[in-house]
Amino acid sequence: MESRSTTRQGPPSPRGTRRSIGFFPISGKLKALSIAALLLAGLALQADLFAQPGQGKPASAPLPLAPSADGIALASPHASAVSTPSASNAWGGARTGAQATLSDRVVDYQIEATLDPVKHTIDGQQKLRWRNRSAQAVSSVYLHLYLNAFEGEHSTFFTEKRKLDTGFRSGVDTRDGEWGYIELRSMTQNGAKAPWHFVQPDNGPATDRTVVRVDLPQAVAPGAETTLDIRFFDQLPRVIARTGYFGSFHLVGQWFPKIAVLELPGERGATAPRWNAHEFHLNSEFYADFGHYDVKLTVPKEYTVGATGELQGAPQEKNGMLTHHYVQGDVHDFAWTADKHSAQPLTGSWSGPGSPPVAIKVLYPPEYASNAAPALQAAKDSLTYFSRTLGPYPYKTLTVVIPPFNAAEAGGMEYPTFITASSYANLQPKTIPEFGLDFVTIHEFGHGYFYGILASNEFEEPILDEGLNEYWDQRMLRARDQHIHATTPLLKRLGFDPVFKVFEFERMAAPRQDAADPLGQNAWDRLQGVGPVYSRTAITMRDLEARIGSEAMERGFKAYYEQWKFRHPSVADLRETLAEATGQRRIVEQVFAQQVYASANIDDRIGTFTSEEQTPLAGTALVNGKRVEHTADTLEKEEKKVREAWDKAHPDAKPGTGPYPYLTSVVLRRRGAPVPQVLLVKFADGTSERVVWDNEQLWQRYTWSKPVKAVSAELDPDRVHYLDVNKLDDGRTLKADKSAARRWSFDLAAAFQYLLSLIAIV
Template identity: 65%
Template sequence: MQTEWTRKGMCAALLAAALATGAWLAQADAPAPAATPALDGIALAAPDAAAVTVPSAPGAWGGIRGGEHPTLSERVASYRIEATLDPVKHVVTGSQQLTWRNRSAVPVRSVYVHLYMNAFEGAGSTFYTEQRQRGEAFRSGVATGDGDWGHIALRSVKQGGAAVPWRFVQPDNGPATDHTVARLDLPEAVAPGATTTLDMAFTTQLPRVSARTGHFGSFHLVAQWFPKIAVLELPGERGATAPRWNAHEFHMESEFYADFGSYDVRLTVPKGYTVGATGELQGAPVENKGMLTHRYVQHDVHDFAWTADKRSAAPLVETWTGPGSPTVTVQVLYPPEYEASAKPAMKAAKDALAWFSRTLGPYPYRTLTVVIPPFNAQEAGGMEYPTFITASGYAEVPKKSLAEYELDGVTIHEFGHGYFYGILANNEFEEPMLDEGLNEYWDTRMLRERGQGVHPAPKFLQAIGFAPAFEAFDTLRLASPRDRPADAPGQNAWNRLQGISPVYTRSATVMRDLEERIGRDAMERGFKEYYRRWKFRHPSIADFREALADGSGARAAVEDVFARQVYAVSRVDDRVSEVSSEEVLPLPGTRLESGKRVSETQDAVDQRIDTLRAQWRKAHPDAKKGTGPFPFRTEVTVRREGASVPQLLVVRFADGSSETVAWNADEKWRRFSWVKPARAVSAELDPRRSHYLDVNKLDDSRNMAPNRSASTRWGSDAAAFFQLILSLIATV
């Protein structure tokens, strides 16, 4: 690997030579000349692009895909790749033919490619710059040290035999040292409706496993490893009003966006390595000089990832069939130390195939590969690619344990991405809610239906008798910023004060609250309509909104939630502020009685009250406390210190009766009153717990008499726990 000073010296010489001849650089390690406009004038998507508010045109990306189409997708960009892995140097040497079709009505001279692996070439990338600025680690916090860096070097690019000049660009105004996007200026324009083929040679140095890709020992997870063309969006697609390239830098918390196409990939690795990849293996691998070439083909996908490891155990292979889907070959690749995880991962994957196919639409592919990374390579786990996902591994997976819950949860979650990222191929840079948020909501629904809706306590807490458990949606609620939310779920992936986590937790909570508002069946109809309209296309948040509103039949509710909690972010904080319930007793003074004015002193009133009470108790010996001869006036004041949400208020009375009233007005407070024959016992907002976005559910209700059962129970548990800890300390 070149030293930094050698690289700089070589680049300076190459730059001088290129400028002298009027040519551009085609050397991956070289700095780019100053940016110049694209040759065809086609603009890039804005650096702050986020949630789209205007629905796409009906014909966007060829219109709704149905049985009348010869292919599942439009197949805009297709790849023929040959790649060889050096497992000692952890280098992939590759060549590819990229065939791209110009869908626009204008000639195209400049195209953009993502070189994602350059995010890991050094500390100057946008990825690592954002890490330093935020003071945050990525996911599992694996650090990249000396010798652990990775990169992708474009060795040559040709169009019809002619060299293609190219340069690095920073579409999001990131540092000039970010090399994750390059612009290729084509010698020959691509006419409207025409295709061009670009021949590329590249070398990819894999990093030590970091941010979803890389190597550890003999294990290799090879993802975002080849030059990938950006998406040219047309007017009427995701808010575009003119052709534009959607090409963003690789941010710390962004993922990906690409055109559908076909992949025909030959992977050459040493004999003895187990290989898994996107798509279907074509026949037996071909051996040559101790190397095996595995050929995988998959149509109608927008990415390709693979793995190779000489330590893998024999793969676990089963099949799954379901209505409307082909027979699916499911395989689990796992290291020997995590053998206990293989069968649970297989069951979770097959259950997910059945559930997502039933609740959204049929799974369209013939394969699904689940990879469990080995010990010390967990950063490669928990990620999704078309027909290929990575899960998590455990040496032991006891029933009803946290390990079982997390293994199942991760497997189901990553499979779900096969729908929300894979088939419903949204722009994960600009609208991550459509993938991470919707998938988190939908797979939590599956866990709830599967009987795993409760998050168990860790094993060591169970062993000492302190084992609080939370409903899955309660866990998401607790992890969501509610009191002071800063970022709308529809915001893009990188311009977020509170990071990417709320895209998962708050988005899922927003959808869960909408489900409570319109009903589970209506929500499922809306999601099925979303899948029907937008499978094998590229929907926006506005497209999801319209499909959900039409499919559910609850347009007003959907539009209200999107306006307040998707395009914006609003605090929800309703509470029962005051409750009073007092007897309506006779009062002293004068009154008209049979046309005559009668005067009654306080003593006389008190005597009459006592007499009436005694008579009533004699007539009602079994009466409940809080009832009597006089009615009670009950007043309940509710307060609102955030966005308006439709509320129910339930007031319960001592005689067992109750009153339920809706509070839907957009106002800061309201006082409700009743005159009833019994005293109020309690007042409660949101009795069905429909609003998980609410800052504090504890102030949703008030009791007329103190009820210390909850505090006593939790206080006793806490006291017992701390007493145990002190006892352990005392014995040390």
């Protein structure tokens, strides 16, 4: 029996992301739910591993690739947020439910695969049927071979990893003998060999082999279909970045040749047909056409299997092996798991308005049995919340996988109807482990909507998946009144139990001053990494919600889901849908201009605050036609008499009131982009004044003359602007008062965060 107790433990990150649970800053040393920084390791593969089957070995530098005979170009290697909305008929038009299928199925995969769990290899063959949606003949297609990202340090993935100055996921390195790859053994079209060539669409290293161009023996006419028969072979890596093995556990993702997306004019900003095919970048994920998957998985009979889709009858046994047959339509990917050490699966069911009954299965190892029931409950709660606030869940199954000890890299990832959660040994109430399991399960399920059903381009516009999903997850946690107890069982026993609201933690993680990258930037051309896509998007959307109202925000997102489900929307499509459905176009467009297509600071503050009593002033004046001088001496005597009379008439007067008016003045300063700000001034008698600063000026002065002294001035009293660089400069009091600093105490919580980052969760 393989041991699960080597020294490689590291609790997983959600989503297969670059940070812990969605709200901790990206840092190799600051990881709240994992232990080590990721170390680069391993040796480059021998030259013969670069050989292309049937085509010999490539030169050290690739030969220039001749343009395809059809003239269809590739998407730009620096493509990012689209600014032009898609056409109304993009992707075949809105899916109304009147069509025969949920999506416009472009591809059909029939795959047969056999797992060797000792060598951790997969022998596979597939029929890939693809339909040409364009109005011109297609003579070349592109396939993703994602698994080649892990064949050696020469890939784009590892090249970018070496350049990264912060940690990646749970910090597992790849050692000798642990690399993984995919080989194309053969490929034919209608019986004729189809030659292929490795290409680097994003100008990555010549040794990256994650994209291949296939030159078809027979061009595919407009509207016609073609079938590629492909034999392939996988060597799974030691589990890393969403896929691989540890011991008998196998998480098999991005494991088969997958055709790229041919985008048409009017779709995601395209003006002519183009292939959207990108290398497997360190911080990017995936994008594919919707289709139908019919997959047969053959594994030893003692292995428990879970996969995308619905199991078709009982597995069939032959020669000590079981073949599990799964089918699922209207999805754009397929993943699976197999492990001989799994416990008996925990099952449950869910039903909701507009959705079919959903069979839920939780696969878990014996050492994490305590995780199964909470993960099942979180999955049920997620189905309820997302189906109510976005739209019905359209599938009949949901599989949740809890990775075993030392397989953290398989955790925190989503595929259609199939997600992986986290795993924790000690799930005490109101601790980080408990919250972590809940959050990661909710987070990965949420991707089933933003990544799965809406199916945005995660390479070029990660905001539409990672960012929006992070925001919606936090909305759900907020609705649950579920807060973050940033402690561990040990610290809790010592009395250390700080509690934070979820969006406050997101604010701590987000770069608010000098954010280098627009939210709409692609996944790899980012100075500050992909982490801000999560945190900064979440608080940007939360700020938008605070400005337009929760009801309007939810109405906008329901419209987005209804209009763009199964259609690959762009950032521009999100912008237009929100603007139209919320009825708040000016605000929506301002937010997108400032934060999605740019990265503007929000930094308004109180510059000066005074409130001074206005006593009579010395000088001359005309009184009954005669010039009279009011000297300092006479004014002092007169002021004394007036005050004595007033005090006698007002024996219970509050401090800050008197016979003379007070002139209160507040100067507001702006160091960033303009946003509407509310200024609240409170006075000694309990009254207050509210004004709205809503222009593009760099400063603004407000004054009041009242028979009472002001005591405090506060910008953004309703805490609408979480993007504000510093909330501590939003408030002033005339009398020293530490409560203002305490009011914004979550800004100081970074000290706790650093402490927690050094703690291994037990």
